[in-house]
Amino acid sequence: MKKINLLILLACALQACESTNKKQDSNSLLASDSAAVCHNGSIPSRFASLVNQGDSLQRIQGKDEVEMVYIPGGLFRMGSEAFEDAKPIHEVQVSPFYMDAHEVTNAQYTVFVKATGYVTVAERPLDPKEFPGVDPAMLVPGSAVFAAPANVEGLQNHLQWWKYVPDANWRQPEGPGSSIVGKENHPVTQLAYQDAEAYAKWAGKRLPTEAEWEFAAKAGKHVNETYYWGNEKLEDGKWLANIYQGKFPLKNTKEDGYETTAPVKSYPANAYGLYDMEGNVWEWCSDFYRPDYYGASAKDNPKGPKDSYDPQEPGAVKRVQRGGSFLCNDEYCERYKAGSRGKGEVNSPTNNVGFRCVVDK
DSSP states (O other): OOOOOHHHHHHHHHTTOOOOOOOOOHHHHHHGGGOOOOOOOOOOGGGOSEEOOSSSOOEEEOTTOOEEEEEOOEEEEEOOTTSGGGOSOEEEEEOOEEEESSOOBHHHHHHHHHHHOOOOGGGSOOOGGGSTTSOGGGOOSEEEEEOOOSOOSOSSOGGGTEEEEETOBTTBTTSTTOOOTTOTTSBOOSOOHHHHHHHHHHTTOBOOOHHHHHHHHHTTOOSOOSBTTBSOSEETTEESSBOOOEETTTEEOOTTSOSSOOOTTSSOOOTTSOOOSSBSSEEEEEEEOOTTGGGGOOSBSOOOOSSOOOTTSTTOOEEEEESOOTTOBTTTBOTTSTTOOEEEETTOOBTTEEOOOEEEO
């Protein structure tokens, strides 16, 4: 029997099936907001023209017309002492590359789908043979959607606020009745890992390693700070990222201006010209997830372990996700903070996970 991933677990919860109760420590609870390979090579010819923006940053533009910024590469200290799976802090060297200035948007993903006819995981039929014991009537395309409950009994059971919603997908991220119309400039969500990877390959790019992602987020800083922008959450009373304010998961006070996703570039860019490296949506990285990997990580351009292992869900294949989302907060999920790691089962899209791409210099 295949491992029942988050998507199917939620479907079972919806039909009152028996689910597995697992003991989770405080570190695992902090990670649960996250629900997560292209070949290296030269920059394709379509990247040949640099886009002059009138500043010191080098920018290029790809087939998908996403602005990419030059990341110079170098040596940095990766990880965080605040999270068990981000220890130990270790030195890593990454080579130069270009990275999308912002998360891939609904508009850009629409172009990809129209050009290729690609069908995402959340839109595909489910095979009853793969899910014995589950009512076939429940095996309909859909995905996981955050829904604020009327009340909550502790924060141990995430099924109190995550629901499997039939027909939820990237076109209608919260399910039937929702839409991306008017949100073309918001990050695309409800994508499984292979959905992000397919877009990257079509655009002549790839998904970043988590080492590349963290190096870019730190933007040349050589000290570990609480947030990628510094040690203070607000600057002059203004929020610097789209995260959750209020009493999670009951009431988001929207002090940062948004309840779910925000349009890309809604908050200041870092020193490398990158937007939303904290909050908004989790971003898929190419690395398999293992909580113990940092103790054995290569120093030069690490690409992650050879396979995936999460002691919370030993049978699930997971990839690293980075940056946190609009659901991150200090009460439940602090993994939007500098050096922290997220994780996602590769076939479990949600409405708070997206991606951005990179290309080698």
